[in-house]
Amino acid sequence: xxxxxxLFGTDPDARLKKARRLLEVREFNEARLELEGLDHAxxxxxLEQARQGLVxxxxxxxxxxxxxxxxxxxxxxxxxxxxxxxxASQLRDxxxxxxxxxxxxxxxxxxxxxxxxxxxxxxxxxxxPPDDPRIRYALLLEGWPDDLRERLxxxxxDFAKAVMLIEEGQGARSxxxxxxxxxxxxxxxxxxxxxxxxxxxLPAAASDLATFGEQLGHQRIGNRHTxxxxxxVLAQLGRAPEALAVVxxxxxxxxxxxxxxxxxxxxxxxLGTLDKAESAATQLLQKAPKDQGLYRMLSRIRLGRGDRRxxxxxxxxxxxxxxxxxxxxxxxxxxxxxxxMLAALYLEDRREPARVDExxxxxxxxVKQPTWDDRYIxxxxxxxxxxxxxxxxxxxxxxxxxxxxxxxxxxxxxFAPQLTG
Numbered sequence: 001x002x003x004x005x006x007l008f009g010t011d012p013d014a015r016l017k018k019a020r021r022l023l024e025v026r027e028f029n030e031a032r033l034e035l036e037g038l039d040h041a042x043x044x045x046x047l048e049q050a051r052q053g054l055v056x057x058x059x060x061x062x063x064x065x066x067x068x069x070x071x072x073x074x075x076x077x078x079x080x081x082x083x084x085x086x087x088a089s090q091l092r093d094x095x096x097x098x099x100x101x102x103x104x105x106x107x108x109x110x111x112x113x114x115x116x117x118x119x120x121x122x123x124x125x126x127x128x129p130p131d132d133p134r135i136r137y138a139l140l141l142e143g144w145p146d147d148l149r150e151r152l153x154x155x156x157x158d159f160a161k162a163v164m165l166i167e168e169g170q171g172a173r174s175x176x177x178x179x180x181x182x183x184x185x186x187x188x189x190x191x192x193x194x195x196x197x198x199x200x201x202l203p204a205a206a207s208d209l210a211t212f213g214e215q216l217g218h219q220r221i222g223n224r225h226t227x228x229x230x231x232x233v234l235a236q237l238g239r240a241p242e243a244l245a246v247v248x249x250x251x252x253x254x255x256x257x258x259x260x261x262x263x264x265x266x267x268x269x270x271l272g273t274l275d276k277a278e279s280a281a282t283q284l285l286q287k288a289p290k291d292q293g294l295y296r297m298l299s300r301i302r303l304g305r306g307d308r309r310x311x312x313x314x315x316x317x318x319x320x321x322x323x324x325x326x327x328x329x330x331x332x333x334x335x336x337x338x339x340x341m342l343a344a345l346y347l348e349d350r351r352e353p354a355r356v357d358e359x360x361x362x363x364x365x366x367v368k369q370p371t372w373d374d375r376y377i378x379x380x381x382x383x384x385x386x387x388x389x390x391x392x393x394x395x396x397x398x399x400x401x402x403x404x405x406x407x408x409x410x411x412x413x414x415f416a417p418q419l420t421g
Contacts, residue, residue: 012040019046028053030368054084059094066098069105074098137163143222151187163191171198182208186215190226197233206233210246218250220257227255228263240270258288265294269301277301285317292318292335299341308349315342336366340373347380348414356381372400372407380414391418 015034022031023046032050035043058081065074078094137160141149152159159181165174174195181188189208196205209230212218218227227250234243244267251260261284268277281298288294295318302310318338343359346352360381367374379393394415401408412419 012038016040016042016046019043019050023049023053026053026057028057051084055081055086055090058084059086059090062094063097066094066101069101071098071102136160140167145219145221148187148216148221151185152191155181155185155188159188163195166191166195166198169198171195172201175199175201175204186212190221193229193233202233202237206230206237206239209233213246218255220259225257225259228257228259231263231267235267235270240267243267244271258284261287262291262294265297265301269297269304272304274301274305278305290321292322292338295321296335296338296341299338308345312342312345312351315345334362334366336363339363339366340377343377344373344380347377347384350384353384372397375400376407376411376414383415383418390415394418 015038019031019034019038022028022034028050032047032054035047035050038047058077062074062077062081065071065077074094075098078091081094082091138153140163141152144152159178162174162177162181165171165177171194175192175198178188178192178195182192189212193205193208193212196202196208209226213226213230218225218230220226227246231243231247234240234246244264247260247264247267251264261280265277265281265284268274268280278298278301281294281301285291285294285298295314299311299314299318302308302314315338318335319342322333322335322338339359339362343356343363346356346359360377363374363377375393376397379390379397382393383390394411395418397411397415398408398419401411
């Protein structure tokens with residue numbers, strides 16, 4: 001029961017031991033969460049140690065933020081330090097840093113106001129004043145093709161200001177302002193689509209992305225492929241068949257982008273075309289053998305086809321590519337999501353108990369904050385081991401979910417006798 005108690009977070013000795021480990025590695029907030037409310041004689045001094053650690057960390061962070069000019073961030077950390085018990089003297093010392101830094105920045109601004117701007121090289125963008133919004137925007141454009149980047153720069157500072165509102169979370173305002181630029185150059189539609197997505201204007205985003213693709217050609221820009229972006233928006237609008245058509249049309253142009261292929265697999269799965277989805281996922285894994293998300297997708301597809309053993313094989317394939325000790329076997333850590341899925345499948349089917357125990361050990365090492373899935377796994381283990389109280393655990397799992405949640409059927413299947421008895 002020790003492992004199950006740790007997963008449920010109810011074993012005081014285990015929580016105390018975990019808190020000590022967290023304190024050793026300076027994870028003070030995680031240690032505090034473990035210790036608060038813990039009924040144990042040794043908890044109080046460790047809790048005070050955690051709080052003092054949080055005071056020191058937040059004071060240091062506040063000072064660093066102030067020195068870098070991030071006064072809002074510094075203020076937040078200063079307030080946190082106060083919450084965790086910083087003294088008035090400690091807070092006063094750090095506030096002094098903020099005052100001195102504000103004075104220094106103001107002096108620099110006053111000096112710059114009297115200086116002429118000297119262009120640097122022949123690039124008109126980087127010859128702009130340092131406070132020009134196009135400078136900030138230029139940093140976001142490194143992944144754009146040169147010709148498109150130049151066209152965006154030519155749209156001027158008002159365009160750059162409007163785009164930067166997206167970065168500040170003001171998508172609705174950005175969408176409104178960018179309307180004046182799409183008639184000047186269709187390249188502006190991609191940024192307006194980003195603003196529309198943030199503002200929840202999905203039909204407008206789909207329209208802009210489609211027009212961008214028609215006029216400029218779908219392509220990968222930075223970490224986004226415009227055809228994938230369009231397909232994602234269409235899928236959100238409930239137009240998955242249309243999304244699949246967009247992706248497949250782009251693939252037929254000879255575009256071998258792996259993101260496109262992955263989106264095709266996802267859409268085939270969503271549309272219930274599971275035979276094609278499995279074939280596409282298997283082929284894609286040959287090109288991306290370390291893509292953990294793809295293994296999990298393949299497992300879900302096989303589950304949808306009723307192939308539970310094939311689903312576990314896919315997950316074992318994912319975990320074979322990862323390791324909890326990166327120093328010995330690569331740089332990918334244990335895939336917690338795959339581990340959870342695999343443990344649940346084995347437990348539901350009452351298979352591979354030794355392998356389940358290995359997975360539970362890995363999960364206990366990797367999971368800091370247990371989730372519903374961890375509690376479901378623990379309840380299944382209790383069921384399989386014939387432990388008492390399984391009916392209570394099953395009812396608790398159900399009570400955590402809202403009507404319509406697909407996990408309700410999963411619990412009903414696994415614990416039908418306990419829930420109906």
